[in-house]
Amino acid sequence: MKSDKKARLERAGWVVGDAAQFLTLSAQEQRFVELKLALATGVRQLRERRGLTQAALAKRLGSSQSRVAKMEAADTSVSLDLMMRSLLSIGATAGEIARLIKKTEAA
Amino acid sequence: MKSDKKARLERAGWVVGDAAQFLTLSAQEQRFVELKLALATGVRQLRERRGLTQAALAKRLGSSQSRVAKMEAADTSVSLDLMMRSLLSIGATAGEIARLIKKTEAA
DNA sequence: CCGTCACATGTCATATTGGACATACTCGCT
DNA sequence: AGCGAGTATGTCCAATATGACATGTGACGG
Numbered sequence: 050m051k052s053d054k055k056a057r058l059e060r061a062g063w064v065v066g067d068a069a070q071f072l073t074l075s076a077q078e079q080r081f082v083e084l085k086l087a088l089a090t091g092v093r094q095l096r097e098r099r100g101l102t103q104a105a106l107a108k109r110l111g112s113s114q115s116r117v118a119k120m121e122a123a124d125t126s127v128s129l130d131l132m133m134r135s136l137l138s139i140g141a142t143a144g145e146i147a148r149l150i151k152k153t154e155a156a
Numbered sequence: 157m158k159s160d161k162k163a164r165l166e167r168a169g170w171v172v173g174d175a176a177q178f179l180t181l182s183a184q185e186q187r188f189v190e191l192k193l194a195l196a197t198g199v200r201q202l203r204e205r206r207g208l209t210q211a212a213l214a215k216r217l218g219s220s221q222s223r224v225a226k227m228e229a230a231d232t233s234v235s236l237d238l239m240m241r242s243l244l245s246i247g248a249t250a251g252e253i254a255r256l257i258k259k260t261e262a263a
Numbered sequence: 264c265c266g267t268c269a270c271a272t273g274t275c276a277t278a279t280t281g282g283a284c285a286t287a288c289t290c291g292c293t
Numbered sequence: 294a295g296c297g298a299g300t301a302t303g304t305c306c307a308a309t310a311t312g313a314c315a316t317g318t319g320a321c322g323g
Contacts, residue, residue, distance in 0.1 A: 143261035154250035
C-alpha cells in the first residue's frame with residue numbers, strides 16, 4: 050500500500066493492517082506485560098536493597114502488604130501507576146527507572 | 157539517628173522521617189506528575205510525528221478521542237497504564253520511552 | 264459565511280483497581 | 294517440634310479510571 054494512502058486512511062481512524070495486524074495487537078500487549086514485569090522486578094530489587102519489608106513499603110505508600118506482594122508478582126490487578134509510585138517511594142531515580150524500561154528492549 | 161536503628165524501625169513498618177518528612181511525600185507526588193507530564197508530551201509528539209489524529213490513535217487503543225485528548229493534557233483522570241499502552245501502540249521503542257523518563261531527572 | 268476536521272472539555276454508567284482483612288506458606292532460629 | 298517474621302494468595306466493597314457521548318472551540322478551504 051502506498052504510504053500516503055495509508056496515512057490518509059489512518060487519519061480517518063482506520064487501523065490499516067498488513068498480514069500481521071492481529072498479531073501486532075497482542076505483540077503490544079506482550080510488550081506491556083514485559084514492561085510491568087521489569088518494573089515489578091525493579092521494585093523488589095530496590096526494596097530489598099534498602100532492607101525494607103513489603104509491609105514497610107506498604108506503609109510508606111499508604112497501601113497494604115498484600116498489594117505490595119501482588120505488585121512484585123506483577124499481578125494483573127495492579128497498575129503501572131502503583132508500581133511507579135512504589136519506585137519513587139523507594140527512592141528510585143529517573144535514571145534507574147529508565148534503565149529498567151530500557152532493559153525490555155529487543156529480544 | 158544511627159542507620160542500623162533506622163533500618164530496624166523501617167523494617168517494623170515505620171516511616172522514619174527527618175525534618176523533611178512531610179515534604180518528601182509531596183516531592184514524590186511531584187516527581188510522579190512530572191513523569192506523567194513527560195509521557196503525555198511524548199505521546200503527543202510521537203503521534204504527530206506519525207501523522208495520526210487523536211481519533212486514529214483512539215481507535216487503535218480501543219478508546220475514544222476524548223480520552224486521548226485528556227491523556228495528552230495529562231489529566232488526573234488518566235492512568236500511566238493508558239499512556240504506556242498508547243506509546244506502545246504508536247510504536248515507541250523501549251529506548252524512546254526510557255528516554256522520556258530519563259529526561260525528568262534532576263532539575 | 265458555512266461545512267468539515269482536529270482537538271478540548273464535561274458528564275455518566277460501568278469496569279477496573281484500590282486497601283483491608285483473613286489465612287496460608289516458607290524460612291531461620293532455638 | 295514450635296515460633297515468629299516475611300511473604301503469598303484470595304475475597305470483599307469502596308474508590309478511581311474507563312469508553313461513550315454531547316458539545317464547544319478554532320483553523321482551514323471553498
